[in-house]
Amino acid sequence: NAGVTQTPKFRVLKTGQSMTLLCAQDMNHEYMYWYRQDPGMGLRLIHYSVGEGTTAKGEVPDGYNVSRLKKQNFLLGLESAAPSQTSVYFCASSYSSGGVRSYNEQFFGPGTRLTVL
């Protein structure tokens, strides 16, 4: 199993350009998440999905859009990149096994380092 993979690993954009980050998982997990990590700020949730065809906003959703057309993929889009979106982006997936103690740990990808000039 590859686990959680992210494409690309690095990217440099100019202000106003658009791009899509791809996250793929081969563990058949229901839940998928996109985070950004900035120095001193920890991981902040951008958007998440609780199943195929569903998405929801997290803590910092402005300037980003997401789609989950297939269970194994979760795409993060930047329509018009801004320097404030320079960050390291992590994707994660997790699953629920049912019951009170049903929510399980997240599996993280290796990250995408994005610089917006």
Next chain:
Amino acid sequence: EDQVTQSPEALRLQEGESSSLNCSYTVSGLRGLFWYRQDPGKGPEFLFTLYSAGEEKEKERLKATLTKKESFLHITAPKPEDSATYLCAVLHASGGSYIPTFGRGTSLIVHP
């Protein structure tokens, strides 16, 4: 407002010098508290899950405990390879779903 606070922000230890990291939280509808380890340039890796006050988990030199308001990650006789950033995350109710909120992490350096 749901909050997760980790302390200290940074910790330097000598090899063999035991210590504890703290994660305090103010959230509603707690479903679980997770500890992760993150090495530079990599994604976080799972360490422990705690679901209810009084629960404890151990793995090698690490032991995690949970009360109603905070969690501790105890590191006993640390080694240089334990150097990393340690993150805690609280899974809690929000808008009909359960979402994780992360603390800012504790950067641990263990000197030989």
